[in-house]
Amino acid sequence: MKRIYIDDKLYHIAKDYAKDPFARRRKDFKRPPVLLQELYAALPEEDASYREYVQKIIDEYEDLNCLKPSEVARTKRKFDRILPEADLGKIFTIEGESAKFYDLIIKALRYDDLRKSDYIRNSGYLGLSIKTCVYCNAQLAVVVEKTAGGTQAKFQLDHIRPKSKYPFLAISFFNLCPSCGNCNSVKNDNSVKFDLYTEDSKDDLNPFLFYVTKDSIVKYMKSYDEECLKVGFLSTDGYQALSKDHDKNFSITGIYNTQKDIVAELIQKKEIYTESYKRHLAKQFKDLFKDESIINRLIIGNYDTVEDIHKRPMAKFTQDIARQLNLIK
Ligand SMILES: [Zn+2]
Structure with missing residues (x-):
């Protein structure tokens, strides 16, 4: 409902986050670069371009995690040159489990763990204080999901650029925005005119x-x-x-x-x-x-x-x- 201007202070916070979005986890918690490395090794050698795609995420991990909106299109073109968007859904079977390639990346980036607890911890720490849906402002950006032991409240995050097309931005700071379950499901993979973040200091923040x-x-x-x-x-x-x-x-x-x-x-x-x-x-x-x-x-x-x-x-x-x-x- 309102925009957030990416000033130096916010970008600095995003850069800090980008180094390790799971900074508050224990040392033995496997970070995404390690899991991406394991995914790279598990992919068949003949699927070289898929391996190259994963390697690029490992190489640019920090930069990708704080990629500014204005840098997205250029970065996407580079990833598309390695692997066209249409090929991201290829199914791989790893250790007996079949999954789409982009889902394997999202899993390796530990997106689910991020929205379970780290985003909440970080968003307070980030000083953004976003507790409501940024699209409707009518509801909290929290959903309750069933777990093996009962239920758990999780932050609902919308990916401004959908993770099926931009899996490399699955945990990227400026690509995530808290949203309610309704807005997230109706938006789905559509793009909307309203952007939460702006790099233009002249933009009206309350549009x-x-x-x-x-x-x-x-x-x-x-x-x-x-x-x-x-x-x-x-x-x-x-x-x-x-x-x-x-x-x-x-x-x-x-x-x-x-x-x-x-x-x-x-x-x-x-x-x-x-x-x-x-x-x-x-x-x-x-x-x-x-x-x-x-x-x-x-x-x-x-x-x-x-x-x-x-x-x-x-x-x-x-x-x-x-x-x-x-x-x-
Ligand atoms: Zn909403």
Whole structure:
């Protein structure tokens, strides 16, 4: 729902991650370069180009793990020259188990282990604090999966470039973005216009806007029937290509028009929390409300700044509507 600019600090963090995404694991945990080496040895000698593909991932392991979006196309062309994309699905049988070539790479890169725990540990450490789906912001980016012993909560990660076509980016920092189970499954291998990361400092980092239509607010104020409320979704650049693409792919207006009760509550709060009442609260609870942001958070029940949109579901929607209503600045 918001973009993240790759500044020097973030790139430095990505480079640090790239050296060893499993840095917090024990020493005897087999790292991907070792497993890739084993995969290389297990592939038949006559499939030289497949071996070469694996060798290239080993050689460029660190660089690939922090590859910037602008470098992806050039790198992909190099990999395609070794092995065309159409050949990545070839089945190999290794130690009695058959699997597609790209799945063998993903396994060797230990993608499953990364999303189980390392991404969560690292994302806190990375300071990104993304806990919600970056596409819809309506849900947490966590799914529960069955395990032999019961269930386990895992981070759901979307690969911006699909791993069946870009297996070498399966654990690459800027290719991973937290998403909910719904958005991940509807997006599948499609590409969408919205990119989580940008290298252009002039890009608007907050490119979407939720709003409630004015006439629907008027109707609501007469009847207090929240079904009267109508939620809309725009791109802030004035061209609606981005918001239309996002809406088409993830049904954003469909999702948020089921959340009219939040809008109704914000309208009611606007009536209650006048500026003088807010000042009164700030004065009465000065230890509690050290800055205005905390009062705003309490009033709207969510984060009130753009930077924090990905910290809690519905933050973007709640902020935009609260701002439209002048409940927060
Ligand atoms: Zn989602």
